[in-house]
Amino acid sequence: MNIFRFLCAALFILFLGSGCGVEKENEIHLFENEQLSYNFHIRPILSDKCFVCHGPDGNKREAGLRLDIPEEAYAALKESPGKHAIIPNELSRSEIFLRISSLDPNEMMPPPESNLQLSKEDIEMIKKWIEQGAEYEPHWAFVPPKKSIVPKINNSDWARNEIDFFIASKMNRVGLKPNPEAKSLELLKRISLDITGLPPTIELIKKFDEDNSDQVYGNIIDHLLGLPSYGEKMAVLWMDISRYADSYGYQDDNIRTQWPYRDWVIHSFNKNLPYDQFITWQLAGDLLPNASKEQILATAFNRNHKYTEEGGVIEEEYRIEYILDKTNTFSKGLLGITMECAQCHDHKYDPFSQENYYQLFSFFNNTPEKGYEGDVSQSKPAKTPILWIERNDTDQLLNFVNHQDTSKLIVSVMDELETRRPTYILDRGVYDAPTIEVFPNTPESVFPFPQDFEKNRLGLAKWTVDKKNPLTARVFVNLVWQEIFGKGIVKSTGDFGMQGELPSHPELLDWLAVDFIENGWNIKRLVKQILSSSTYRQSSKIEKQKLDIDPDNTYLARSSRIRISAENIRDLILESSGLLVKEIGGPSVKPYQPEGLWEAATSGRGELKTYTQDKDEKLYRRGLYTFIKLTSPPPMPIIFDGSNRDQCEVNRGRTNTPLQALVMLNDPLVLEASRVLAQNLNRSTKDSESKIRVAFQRILCRNPQANELKVLTAYFKDELLRFEGNPEIIAQLVQVGESPLAEKEITPELAAMMQVVTALYNLEETITKI
Structure with a gap:
């Protein structure tokens, strides 16, 4: 078998095999x-098995019994x-225990027909x-965090x-010890x-390897x-959180110009705008005293949702849809709760x-935007x-906005009506079924709204x-932790509520918040605080004992091997x-x-009815800048679990599929990058081993081991003989992409x-943080 095809097959299998273990739920260790x-022990059971009929929703409550608050659970049964559902310290008189331990189908709880079982x-x-x-205890996420004493170890x-x-x-506590520190170049990557x-x-x-x-x-x-x-x-x-896209979605899915908001976000992170200001400007920059254009631009955060341009729609129906989206994005992205x-x-x-x-909806219901704007x-x-x-x-003020020509830019932002628009509870959430009028307020279970705060x-x-x-600090700290470790201290990043995952290290989460x-x-x-820790600096080597005790690495006794995001895969290849x-x-x-992806998902109207590929330098921008059409998101990021941006997303799945391997082997970007790097190497030296060593450093960010260099050098020689014997196939292989290629460079x-470079790009290690 040709060595290239052999390597491809091996890489394909390796790609499929990486990270395919079945994930287990966090285990509660009792002593x-x-x-x-x-x-941490009882509420998760009741929430999963009992709250459907005996929880907060009064419309679905059975037998008048509510188990989520103590005064109701302790009270006499209606x-x-x-009798009482629960009598503390008296097991034999607590009906909840008698029912859950009963074998009588007429008595047992949950009832057999519920398909729930303890x-x-x-x-x-x-x-x-x-x-x-x-x-009972208040829900942990609704109790203000406290800095507990740092434990002794x-x-x-x-x-x-x-x-x-x-x-x-x-x-x-669970019998684990930390891994040794990772190798220096692994840490640098x-x-x-x-x-x-x-x-x-x-x-x-070179600098990090030497010291x-x-x-x-x-x-x-x-420096970084x-x-x-x-x-x-x-x-x-x-x-992902702000559901940024370059089109409006729905049937016509025409172009929009929200990208100056993206420039502002990049600018804000780079100048290290404090997170409280970062949030305040995005929610209400237009309402700040003497609001600047920069503060108003930040409010585009609220306007990134989909808009319909279809004729015949009911304006109020879609206006309500837009306010619902703002409300849900705020609650999920900033508070980590499932208010929707x-x-x-x-x-x-x-x-x-x-x-x-x-x-909560009423805070966003006072904007003058419409549900539909005509032609x-x-x-x-x-x-x-x-x-x-x-x-x-x-x-001047907005010098961070990268605008190359003299035309004006136009961005959808927030504004406030002078007269308050009334807000009503909508029966079953239907736009034309208003019931009781309500006024701006926040859930008291989280934190009562202070009387001296503006009602806007x-x-x-x-x-x-x-x-x-x-919630706010906890949620953001957890998001940053997830970005770095691949999983948050609270695994359910967008749900800090009763059905969300419990924090693996609650005291640490609160301390950090x-x-x-x-x-x-x-x-x-x-x-920097997280990256400076010994926890972060551990190697990712997996020992059988640790795998048996903690297969999901919940206790972080090693570094997790994590595939980088879709955008950063593109970035790594280009860089x-x-x-x-x-x-x-x-x-x-x-x-x-x-070809044909947009044309298969379009109404045939507007600027985006067909895909017109860019040219020159625009082909080689970072993945962050790839155009996102909501009805037809770019395929490569989606194959690598990127967000399609049609709603607020706070985490991404990580799958392993054959399509990912095929992208890495066949995508024009990967092949062009392989050819360009090979060109640059050929221009710098004639020694094949030196070329391979440099390619290895650039792609895998470390020096090759002797056996790796030997295999790759042998592969290069094998391929060189093949192309020297079949010169007619060279041009078809190397003439990929639009970067310059001189005729004299088309050689075996x-x-x-x-x-060789393509094979390096297809190694699992290349696109994995190890």
């Missing part, structure tokens, strides 16, 4: 005589006044809890900062990808945090009523209310970043090949894409080296 916690462990847990006093020499003490304490989304330069590799002291490590973190590419890396996360569940009825699990939902024959780049950005703006979006912004708000606020909501400081155009910001670009040496 003899341990006091059970309602939040249908059996002499395990023996669940029943034993509830039994022990009642015997211990059945003490046996291996204190291992810890570099407070994060390590919390992590090691949990490790010790890791921090470079985490901070900038790009592989380290050859110069950084990996703590001082050099910290200095390189500071100071690069403009840091803001681009962070902006990918925020584009209360649009049609009281939340079934969390203490949010339908009234709570529409009170759709011409694409409208922005919908009212709008912000005009003049040329002198981009020369500015007041909502103040409430959101108030130090008493238990309070510390984040105390240090001025400083995002760069938070990132390592030398093709990357490092221009910051500006309009989105249209790189290579299979170029084709053979291109194959």
Whole structure:
């Protein structure tokens, strides 16, 4: 078998095999005589199996029994006044235990027809809890975080900062020890990808390989945090949260010009705008005293949702849809709660009523935007209310907006009506079924709305970043942790409610949240704090004992192997090949894409009815700038689990599919990058081994081992012989992409080296943080 085909087959299998383990739920470790916690041991059971019929939703409550609050659970049963669901310390008189342990189908709970069933462990847990006093606790996420005392650990020499003490304490408890520190170049690749989304330069590799002291490590973190590419890396996360796209969605799906907002996000991360201001400007920049154009531009965050341009729609129906989207994005992206569940009825699990939902909705219901704006024959780049950005703006206050010509820019932003628009609870969430009028307010279960705050979006912004708000700092710290470790301390990033995952390290999450606020909501400081920890610096080597105890790496006794995001895969390929155009910001670009995708998903109207590929430097921009059409998102990012941006997303799945392997083997970008890197190598030296060594450093960010270099050199020689014997196939292979290629460069040496580089791009290690 030809060695190239053999390598491809092996790489294909390796790609399929990586990370395919079945994920287990977090396990709660109990110890003899341990006091059970309602939040961490009991509520998850009741929420899963009991709250559907005995929870917050009064419309679905059975037998008048509510188990989510103690005064109701302890009270006499409405249908059996002499009995009680729960009597603390009295198991034999607690009806809940008698029912869940009964074998009589007429008595047992949950009833057989519900298809819900408690395990023996669940029943034993509830039994022990009642015997211990059945003490309820407020939901952990709705209690303001506190900085608990940093725990003492046996291996204190291992810890570099407070994060390590919390992590090691949990490790010790379950019988785990931390991994040794990763190799220096593995760490360099890791921090470079985490901070900038790009592989380290050859110069950084050399510097770090020669001196990996703590001082050099910290200095390189500071250096990377100071690069403009840091803001681009962070902006990918925020584009998912803010559901940024370059078209409006729905049937016509015409072009929009929201990209100056993306430029603002990059700029804000790079200048390290404190997170409380970052949020305040996006929610209510237009309502700030003497609001600047920059603060108004930030409010485009609220306007990135889909818009219809279809004729015959009911304007009010879509206007309501847009306000619903704003409300849901705010609650999920900033507060980490599933308020959207209360649009049609009281939340079934969390203490949010339908009234709570529409009170929150009313903060966003006072904007003058419309549901439909008339003639759709011409694409409208922005919908009212709008912000005009003049040329002198981009020369002065808005100089971060990358606008190359003299035309005006137009962006959809927020504005406020002078007279309050009334808001009503909508029966079953239907736009034309108003019932009771409500007024701006926030859920008291989270944090009561202070009376001295404005009853508008500015007041909502103040409430959101108030130090008493238990969610905002926790949610953002968890998002950053997820970006770095692949999984949040709370795994369900967008759901901190009753049905969400419990935090694996609750004391650490709270400590970090309070510390984040105390240090001025400083995002760069938070990132450096995590990257400086010994927890982060561990190797990813997996030992059988650790795999048996903690297969999901919940306790972080090793570094997780994580495939980088779709955008950063593109970035790594472009940067390592030398093709990357490092221009910051500006309009989105249209790189290579299979023909016919847009045409198959369009109404046949507007500027985006056909896909017109860009040329020259626009082909080689970072993945952040790839044009996103909502009805036909770019295929390569979607294949690698990118967001399609039709709604707020706070985390992405990580799948392994054959399509991903095929993209890496056949995508024009990968092949062109392989050819261009091979060209550059051929121009620099004639020694094949030296070329392979440099390619290996640029792509895998380390030096090749002797056996790796031997295999690759042998592969190059094998391919060189093949192309020398079949010169007619060389041109077809190397003439891919639109970057320049001189006729004299079309040689067997170029084709053979291109194959080596392609193989390197297809290694699992290449697109994995290890």
